[in-house]
Amino acid sequence: DAGITQSPRHKVTETGTPVTLRCHQTENHRYMYWYRQDPGHGLRLIHYSYGVKDTDKGEVSDGYSVSRSKTEDFLLTLESATSSQTSVYFCAISEWRGLQSYEQYFGPGTRLTVT
């Protein structure tokens, strides 16, 4: 199994509070991703990183920010949580060779409930 951990694994928080989710990898992969998984939507990309301090938006980035100060850590922050951000959040890592990506490996997920 790829060395990816996520913390916390479960969290319940109140509307309007800030929340930070952490993804930690031991594979030294350059690319890291945050997805959310919701019924009927599959997985949707929130933000991704292509190197330390290099990040960009995915398709559902509103209300989220990210930071990557070290290769191994990728943080996802909900600045002011809303009920629509109740979801399961997955981190993934990947490497690239030339123009073709290798497969992404996923962490175990964080179940976030915003009340």
Next chain:
Amino acid sequence: GNSVTQMEGPVTLSEEAFLTINCTYTATGYPSLFWYVQYPGEGLQLLLKATKADDKGSNKGFEATYRKETTSFHLEKGSVQVSDSAVYFCALSARRTANAGGTSYGKLTFGQGTILTVHP
């Protein structure tokens, strides 16, 4: 843009039945194609992959062939087991292209997932 369409579920089968889960895609160029599996309460695991036309990915009795002419990557298994009950996701990874900022990246585009339940 890129997209992946999977057959709608849920799919319910008896043990030892034949499984097909259809997946078609829309993409520019030559994407890589993947099947991921998610068991209850767990993250996604890579099941198999194919990186070019006519490649066949296989793992744990599952197979899928990259068909460029029909833009398909259907998942098949000859004899399913109860332990195969899970959610299956088809996905594609576009070739890396430069964006307006000059950096390069590619993203994984997922289908909506197909729930498979296998009964004894």
